[in-house]
Amino acid sequence: MVALGGTGEQGLGAAMKPDERAERRRKAADRLMEFRDLGPIDCDLHPPTPRMAELLPYLDPHWREVMLSRGIDGLELASYPPGSPLSARPEWRGPGGRPGGDLALIQREVLDRWGTRRAILNCLHGSMAMFSEDMGAALARAVNDWIANEWLDRDARFAASILVPARSPELAVAEIERRAEDARFVQVLLLAGSELPLGRRVHWPIYAAAERFSLPVGIHAGSAFHQPMTSVGWPSYVVEDYVSQATAFQHQLLSLIGEGVFTKFPRLKVVLIESGVTWLPGFLWRANKEWRALRPEVPWVDRSPIEIVREHVRLTLQPLDSPPDASGLAAVIGQLGSDDLLLFSSDYPHWQWDGEEVLPKALPEALRSRIALDNPRQTYPRLGVRLGKECVS
Amino acid sequence: MTRHVVAPASEIAPGSRKLVDVAGRSIGIFNLGGEFFALSNRCPHQGGSLCLGEQVGLVLSEEPGQYRYSRPGEMLRCPWHGWEFDIRTGQSWCDPKRMRTKSYPVTVEPGEALAKGPYQADIFPVSIEADYVVIDL
């Protein structure tokens, strides 16, 4: 019986005959071709994190002087140490090993390679983790404007998330309102390791604004580290920290459900980005059981968490953290109980998989186009991607 | 279907309940403001003694932070995992269509009528002056 262990598809093919191997390669090429033909929407692509020198032109004179006179720089998130194998696949580093490289590299390695129709840029910049509300807001503004000028203007396939200073919902809303006029901004970005649980009412102005502008709220792996990454203390290792991100998402999802965010904001969509996927069925079973027992404490949770998640929550695909065998993955996907939940993501430049095949071949056939295209375009209405008959009507 | 006389009506005052054994079944009789209801004592979840559970109100909410409290005493929370059941119907709150405890028809009959039979009144003598709770099994 296949049990706990396994590392994806590694090792497969070792004992194959040459003609089997050729056949396998041919099938992989076919799948890739089909995937490209769909024109996928990549829901998580990371541009290189800008250094302060790159942001200076986008800061007002006061903040420019502050950054220079205090020597402030190095605001990449510590959740992703730049040299870590996880932070960038070897061929996805630019000069000096910088994760993500530059526009040309991204165009070649991601957009052109997979025939990407649209790609959502999530810039993991430390403005989201700043203690000073004002400095956080100034930096988030600068990063958003830098994204607009340096990326969105240079390739129409790009869209982006709005960075906000989450510690100040008021300033976060101001930033959402400022950038929402630009339809290329399609999401609000928050970190899984927040200062307060994301369901808490203090964050609601952000959700009200997101709902108003049809912006999903994307919660991305990573932490401001204003709290330990786990409820059992500070992990020692980057890998331990990263593995525990999945648990952080479970806490946040539970908070959003328990606080009634989806009752209050019935049109809100939340996207869990780089959260891992395979923990979700077990989470939902438990949440359902918990709700049956404790519902009167949170009477606004008027449906089971399973129903709420199916309607309001989406997850990006990578890292999939999949079982070792294809049937195992199919079983997990079946347990999700809905074809709507998963969104294609390359998670470029993070090193989540090897080779060309960004959509794991074990994914059920029927789901591939849903994940690659249908689900993303329904989740992100501001992308304005319409297909076939919708264009006519 | 057999009709069972399970208790003098006066023994179960409004707001109170009584657990009875009828034909090998454990059944809770509830008096909600003068109306009687009978539910199987077995919780459909893991078999907890449902009718020993707390009688509570129904709390609903239109919006986080608001608590609309109604029907005090008309919901039964299982003494084990706390699932709520509507005493009037036996339906669970969490999954009313599929998850319910059996509920039995109850009437209150004068002793005079009962004297004519046919009824099962195994447990106590029936007096013609009093009213009795009768359930159909």
Next chain:
Amino acid sequence: MSGAVLERSRTDAAGLGVVDCDIHPMLRSERALFPYLARRWRDELETFGLRTRNPFVGSFAFPKATPALSRRDCWPPAGGPPGSDLAFMRAQYLDSYEIETGILQTLIPSGKDQRNPAFGAALCRALNDWQIAEWTEPEPRLKAAITVPAEDAEASVAEIERSAPKGDFVSIFLTTRTTEPLGRKRYWPIFAAAERTGLALGIHTGGSNGLPMTPGGWPSFYFEEHMANAFAMQPLLASLVLEGVFEAFPKLRVVLIEGGFAWAPALAWRLDKHWARMRPEVPHVRHPPSFYIRRQVWFATQPVEEPPDRADLRTLIDWIGWERLVFASDYPHWDMDDPQRAFKLALSEGETQAVFRDNARLAYRLP
């Protein structure tokens, strides 16, 4: 969605002789510990009371769903809180469910979580002596777990060495939430003592460490806290694996209690995947994490998973391995599992024996 039909969901554990890995004994009152405490610590208890990293004198930080967090039908008729009356526990639980062995987990009060460490150590000693005198000696079906002041490894080892020879202990009791992740070296002397004495390490959900309940801070509701508590099993197990605890203590047997088990496969897949990528950071972890988990970790079943499609429960256990689950009821707490009705799945005789008895006999080296 399940319309759980009771008759069909019945697990026929009756007549088997169940090993229950999680029964909570309770003090009749704090004064019940007095015979086991030195004068100095009796005074401490009377004067200052129990002090943990919690805002309230007499309540949990997140008030529970029920009084004494217990089933409402578990209050002993003779008085005292649920779990405090052996005769009633026998009648209501041990006898009627044919429990062959019940392993006590003394959750409250917690010696480990006391702010005054010396008092915490004294409390642990007293609780251990109390378990023997008032539970395992009068009731041979019950076995105990040595509760230790885990933040002080030296004191913990001393307590393990003092108590282990008494024979009725089959485990060392820890909780998930320690001030540092449990895999850290400061706790290793406890693991060494467990290996030396042959006692299993039973890690029960809970404990207070003063850290926020989630990586995003404190939640609002018991609805969240109750479930978040169980989430802590994931980083806990990651810590044990990635710090190399299982590499250093290959004979250590760990039982994770009251965390459920649906999370385990996904965590193991995730650990394996990212360990493979990040091996240079943890060279001391020589095997894939799932290797150690399958070798040295057992999962107590409660609260049992209830997927809407029951077939998913079987798939889940297949992934974990039928030899890795041990039954736990959590009696008398409100979220307990009934030995005969908790599993909404028809189990074969072999599966029933494994989960309800034999796996636990192995994990705890029961006779």
